[in-house]
Every structure is written in structure tokens, then in C-alpha cells.
Amino acid sequence: MSLINLFRIAFKALERNKLRAFLTMLGIIIGVGSVIVMVAIGQGSKQSIHDQLSNMGTNMITVQPASNLNGGVKIAGTSFQTLTIKDIVALKAGAQNITEISQAVTARGQAINGALNWPTQMAGVSPEYLDIRKLSLRDGIAFTPTDLLTSAKVCLIGQTVVDNLFPNGENPMGKVIRFGNIPFQIIGILSPKGFNAFGQDQDDILIAPYTTVQKRILATIYYTNIYASATDEASTDAAVREITTILRDSHRLTAVQDNDFTVRTQQELIATLSSTSGLLTVLLTVVAGISLVIGGIGIMNIMYVSVTERTKEIGLRMSIGARGKDILMQFLMEAVLISITGGVIGVIFGFLSTQLVTLLLKWPTIISESSVVLSFVVCAVTGIFFGYYPAQKASRLDPIEALRYE
Amino acid sequence: MSKIILEIKELKRDFVMGSETVHALRGVSFNVNAGEFVTIMGSSGSGKTTLLNILGCLDKPSIGSYLLDGVDIKKLSRDQLANLRNHKIGFVFQSYNLLPRTTALENVELPLLYDKEVSATERRQRALAALDQVKLADRQDHTPSQLSGGQQQRVAIARALVNEPVMILADEATGNLDSRTSYEIMALMQDLNTNKGKTIVFVTHEPDIASFSSRTIMLRDGMIQTDQENKNKRSAKEVLASLPKTADYSTEAK
Numbered sequence: 217m218s219l220i221n222l223f224r225i226a227f228k229a230l231e232r233n234k235l236r237a238f239l240t241m242l243g244i245i246i247g248v249g250s251v252i253v254m255v256a257i258g259q260g261s262k263q264s265i266h267d268q269l270s271n272m273g274t275n276m277i278t279v280q281p282a283s284n285l286n287g288g289v290k291i292a293g294t295s296f297q298t299l300t301i302k303d304i305v306a307l308k309a310g311a312q313n314i315t316e317i318s319q320a321v322t323a324r325g326q327a328i329n330g331a332l333n334w335p336t337q338m339a340g341v342s343p344e345y346l347d348i349r350k351l352s353l354r355d356g357i358a359f360t361p362t363d364l365l366t367s368a369k370v371c372l373i374g375q376t377v378v379d380n381l382f383p384n385g386e387n388p389m390g391k392v393i394r395f396g397n398i399p400f401q402i403i404g405i406l407s408p409k410g411f412n413a414f415g416q417d418q419d420d421i422l423i424a425p426y427t428t429v430q431k432r433i434l435a436t437i438y439y440t441n442i443y444a445s446a447t448d449e450a451s452t453d454a455a456v457r458e459i460t461t462i463l464r465d466s467h468r469l470t471a472v473q474d475n476d477f478t479v480r481t482q483q484e485l486i487a488t489l490s491s492t493s494g495l496l497t498v499l500l501t502v503v504a505g506i507s508l509v510i511g512g513i514g515i516m517n518i519m520y521v522s523v524t525e526r527t528k529e530i531g532l533r534m535s536i537g538a539r540g541k542d543i544l545m546q547f548l549m550e551a552v553l554i555s556i557t558g559g560v561i562g563v564i565f566g567f568l569s570t571q572l573v574t575l576l577l578k579w580p581t582i583i584s585e586s587s588v589v590l591s592f593v594v595c596a597v598t599g600i601f602f603g604y605y606p607a608q609k610a611s612r613l614d615p616i617e618a619l620r621y622e
Numbered sequence: 623m624s625k626i627i628l629e630i631k632e633l634k635r636d637f638v639m640g641s642e643t644v645h646a647l648r649g650v651s652f653n654v655n656a657g658e659f660v661t662i663m664g665s666s667g668s669g670k671t672t673l674l675n676i677l678g679c680l681d682k683p684s685i686g687s688y689l690l691d692g693v694d695i696k697k698l699s700r701d702q703l704a705n706l707r708n709h710k711i712g713f714v715f716q717s718y719n720l721l722p723r724t725t726a727l728e729n730v731e732l733p734l735l736y737d738k739e740v741s742a743t744e745r746r747q748r749a750l751a752a753l754d755q756v757k758l759a760d761r762q763d764h765t766p767s768q769l770s771g772g773q774q775q776r777v778a779i780a781r782a783l784v785n786e787p788v789m790i791l792a793d794e795a796t797g798n799l800d801s802r803t804s805y806e807i808m809a810l811m812q813d814l815n816t817n818k819g820k821t822i823v824f825v826t827h828e829p830d831i832a833s834f835s836s837r838t839i840m841l842r843d844g845m846i847q848t849d850q851e852n853k854n855k856r857s858a859k860e861v862l863a864s865l866p867k868t869a870d871y872s873t874e875a876k
Contacts, residue, residue: 221735228724528719529721532715532719533736534680534704535680535713536707536708536713536732536733536781537707537708537709537733537736537737538704539701539704540700540701540704542704542736615680616681619719
């Protein structure tokens with residue numbers, strides 16, 4: 217029997233029991249729909265975490281002094297003084313996978329404007345720092361290489377500091393504040409970034425030339441950190457290896473000595489967070505997959521009913537020349553038709569629900585093609601798998617008994 | 623000498639029911655030639671139904687041979703039997719067995735759906751021609767529920783004719799019909815037999831119906847009791863004409 221005829225017969229059989237067919241499809245519709253919605257929500261949140269991290273600079277690499285043994289006592293890395301201008305020069309000269317680099321020294325202290333004061337930290341950096349950290353200015357300009365050379369007493373101010381030192385809405389631009397004892401002129405205001413993923417206020421900061429912080433505040437020649445940008449996300453690993461080699465060389469470490477610095481990337485952070493949300497996607501998919509299986513069992517159930525109530529029809533078809541295979545195909549076609557129609561409606565339903573979720577709950581969603589294709593394939597396979605046994609039962613009926621069945 | 627359609631030799635069929643063996647047929651032999659109209663009669667338990675199942679290639683004999691149009695069915699597989707039924711036998715059942723909510727035309731088309739060599743257009747033409755033979759061409763779009771019992775049985779006969787079988791096998795085909803409609807069906811059968819040359823094997827338990835055939839085989843306890851030509855075969859048309867014209871509810875379109 218040709219496929220077209222099989223399709224027609226199956227379609228007619230379903231048409232005769234429209235409501236029943238629809239209710240059976242409902243299981244598949246909900247299954248496929250929920251797979252699509254769940255995966256879309258999972259993917260969406262994964263992407264939004266990724267975007268958030270990108271905003272922090274996903275290709276950012278941080279170098280800091282490593283902890284080390286000093287007479288048997290482990291000393292915290294941050295108190296170590298290993299990163300110097302020599303390292304910066306070596307990195308600038310030797311690293312191929314790095315686009316920008318900035319040294320950083322941080323000092324904690326009190327920012328003072330007249331009678332108002334606020335405890336904050338000052339980061340002494342080079343102008344590239346803004347690019348590396350993806351910081352932008354709401355107003356004013358960044359300091360220049362000239363400011364670095366002259367250790368100029370200029371700074372960029374974060375929103376939190378602005379709010380605390382200029383509570384009455386005065387324009388801080390051009391104003392002079394003090395950090396500790398040193399007066400600084402405000403030449404730029406940073407765009408607010410809010411809190412980062414770890415609850416740190418990223419706007420509670422003053423940024424000044426590193427020379428100024430080194431010479432006028434801390435009186436040191438060392439750096440707290442080195443920040444660098446890899447060419448792109450993909451080359452981050454290469455950049456890390458490069459930095460490690462150059463710094464080991466610059467610090468004259470022999471092959472047996474451990475690194476006296478650590479190199480960190482945001483990749484690790486992204487990987488951790490992505491894997492968490494990846495787990496979420498897997499869980500949601502499993503739940504949705506279970507509902508697909510339940511839908512499949514619904515198909516199986518209804519196909520058994522269908523075979524039983526049409527035993528006489530099967531007997532008749534066999535007596536006028538239908539082979540077991542023809543009967544098998546007929547019922548299989550019916551099951552597949554239910555599951556595929558349910559699948560198509562489910563895909564549409566999934567799309568609409570996803571849009572609704574985005575619209576009403578403002579959740580980020582991404583409909584992934586693979587989830588659509590996968591759930592569609594799964595439901596077709598479900599139809600064949602769960603439709604096969606009832607269909608096989610039908611095909612093995614004895615025509616004599618089937619004909620006499622009441 | 624006309625062609626032999628059915629050739630049955632020493633046919634036996636046993637059923638094992640638990641520890642007992644039931645001998646439904648205990649050695650039946652007869653031939654049916656092309657163009658014959660044979661009725662098989664017998665009371666219940668005579669092996670009538672078992673014989674019918676074997677004749678219809680739905681069942682195989684335990685011992686003995688059955689050649690249908692020269693084909694020994696004993697050697698055939700399940701699928702080959704289905705194919706044989708499709709090409710050589712036209713079934714007419716007591717309870718019509720039409721597909722519900724399916725038009726008369728589609729019901730008649732059904733056997734051809736299982737024949738790969740028949741195209742969709744040919745299928746339609748042949749189904750229409752078969753419906754025309756039972757004078758129901760104008761009812762082709764009616765579903766069984768819109769047809770009377772007699773009309774439904776005529777659709778079933780059209781379905782049996784559509785694959786041009788070598789034999790029409792009727793199982794109590796008038797069993798569910800009133801006598802007037804039964805005569806109409808028998809008139810149609812006689813017409814197909816004498817004018818179209820169809821071979822008909824008609825299983826019944828009504829002697830009245832058997833009297834319209836050319837030959838009657840009587841079964842009893844799994845054996846042939848009598849097998850004789852009908853000397854005074856009646857014409858169903860004449861019987862029908864002799865019936866008083868009543869306001870019959872089954873005024874069928876002729």
C-alpha cells in the first residue's frame with residue numbers, strides 16, 4: 217500500500233475521533249512545547265550570564281603576586297612585591313596575544329570633600345585600564361600619558377563616591393577633593409556599573425595615574441596587579457602561557473622554582489557560571505523529556521484502544537488481502553501522525569510561550585534550533601516506538617478471530 | 623469441460639483444544655468448476671464454518687489438499703495467502719462488514735488499495751463499475767449508515783467483485799436480511815452467475831436460499847452427506863415478482 221493511501225487512511229481514522237486524537241496529541245504538544253520553552257529559558261539565562269561577564273571583559277587577564285614560603289611560613293600573595301615596571305616592559309615587548317596592558321596599584325583611604333568624607337579605594341593605573349576593564353566615562357576625559365609622566369594629581373570618580381561626596385547634586389567635574397592628604401582634581405566621572413556578580417560595588421572607586429599613587433601615596437615601586445587584554449576570548453589561553461613564560465623569564469626563575477605570581481582569566485569564571493547554568497538546562501530538558509515520554513505512553517494507550525475497537529475492521533482488511541505488514545503500517549502511520557502533528561503544534565506552542573515568557577516576565581530567552589529539531593525528532597521516534605507495539609499486535613491478529621470479534 | 627476452480631481432496635482439519643482433538647472436517651473432497659453456483663449447507667457443528675475459512679484461504683487444512691485456481695494453498699505463507707485472497711476471492715459476509723463513516727465508493731475501493739498494480743484512477747473506475755453492477759452507482763457517496771441493509775450488502779458484493787476474483791465466497795450473506803431483500807440479493811447473485819459467469823460458493827443454512835443455486839453440498843459431522851445438482855433451480859427474479867407488492871420500506875432504487 218502506498219504511503220499516500222496509508223496517510224489518507226490514518227488521517228480519516230483520526231478525523232473520526234477528533235477530540236480523542238487531540239487529547240492524545242496534548243501530551244506530545246506539552247512535551248515538545250516545554251522542551252522548547254525550558255531550553256530557551258536555560259539558554260537565555262546562560263547567555264545573559266555570559267553577557268554580564270563579557271561586560272567585565274571576558275578576555276581580561278589578571279596577574280598578581282603569588283603566595284610564597286618565607287622561612288616556612290606562607291605569606292599572602294598580595295603582600296609580595298614582585299611585579300615591577302620591568303615586567304610591564306618585558307610583556308609589552310614580548311607578548312603577541314595581548315592588545316593592552318596596565319599596571320595597577322591600589323590604596324585604601326578616605327576621600328574628603330570639605331566636611332564630607334567616604335572610605336574608598338584608589339586604583340593607580342595606566343589609561344589602558346579603562347579599555348581592559350570595559351569602563352567608560354559619563355563625563356570628562358581620561359588622564360593622558362603626560363599625566364603619568366608628571367604624576368599629575370588628577371582622578372576619575374565612581375558614582376558611589378560622587379553620591380557620598382556630592383550629595384546635593386553638584387557637578388563634581390573640575391572640583392578638587394582630597395584622598396588622604398593629597399588633593400586631586402576630578403577630570404572625569406565613570407559610568408555607573410553597579411554591583412558585580414560577587415556583590416562588590418564597582419562604582420566605589422577613584423582612578424588615578426599609577427605613578428601618582430605609587431609616588432605620592434604609597435611610596436612604592438611595585439604593582440599590586442597587572443591587567444591585560446587578550447586579543448580575543450579564544451586566544452586567552454595562549455596569552456596566559458605567554459605571560460607566564462615572559463614573567464618567569466623576567467623574574468629569573470629557574471626551572472625548579474614555582475611561579476611567584478598567578479595568572480587568572482575570566483574564562484574560568486565564565487566556565488564555572490556557564491556550567492552551572494548548563495546544568496540548569498540539562499535539568500529542565502530532562503523534566504521536559506519526561507513529559508514527552510508520558511505523551512508517548514498516552515499514544516500507546518490510545519493505539520491499543522484503537523486496535524481493540526477496530527479488531528473487526530482489521531479482520532475485514534486482512535480477509536480482503538491486507539498483509540500483516542499493511543496493518544502494521546496503517547496503525548504505525550496513525551501513531552506517527554498523532555505524534556508529528558502534536559510535534560508541529562508543540563513547536564508553535566513552544567515558540568509562542570517563549571515569546572510570552574520574554575514579554576511578560578522579561579526573562580531572557582533564546583530558542584535554539586537544536587532543541588526544536590531534537591524535540592521534533594524525539595516525538596517522531598516516540599510515535600514509532602510507542603505506536604509499534606499496538607500496531608504489531610494488530611498485524612498479528614488471526615483474521616478468522618478478528619472477523620468474529622464483537 | 624470447464625475449468626476447475628476449486629479442487630479439494632480428502633480435506634481434514636483438526637483443532638487441538640487442551641487435551642482433546644476436535645475433528646472439524648474428517649475428509650471432504652469435491653471440485654467446483656468455473657461458472658458454478660454452489661451452496662454449502664449444514665447445521666451448526668457440521669464443519670461448515672471451518673470449510674468456509676479454508677475455502678477463503680483464512681485457514682489451512684491439517685491434512686489433504688486444496689487447490690484454488692491451480693494454486694496449492696498449503697505451501698503459501700501468511701503474506702502469500704493475503705495476496706491470494708486479494709486477487710482470487712471476493713468475500714461477502716453476513717454482517718456486511720463495511721467500514722463505518724466511509725463512503726460506498728471508498729468501501730468498494732478497499733481491496734484495490736492492497737493491490738500495488740492498481741493506480742488511483744483505475745481504482746476509482748473499477749469501483750464505480752462494480753457499484754454499477756450492483757446498481758448502486760448513484761449511492762457512491764453514501765456512508766453505510768445512510769444505506770438500508772440490502773443496499774449495504776450490495777455494496778459488500780460490489781466490493782467482492784471489484785478485484786475480479788475467480789470465486790465469490792458468501793457467508794450467510796442473506797442471514798441478516800428480510801426475505802424480500804434476501805430474494806433481491808439472490809437475484810443479484812444469480813444475475814452475476816448466469817450473465818457475468820461468476821463462480822459463487824454460498825454458505826447458508828436456509829434450504830430456501832439453497833434452492834436458487836445450481837448445486838448443493840450438504841455437510842454433516844465434518845463429512846459430505848450429499849452433493850447433488852439442483853434439478854429444479856428457482857429463479858429469484860420470478861420469486862420476487864410473485865411476491866405481493868406491499869408498501870415495502872425497502873423501496874430500493876433500481
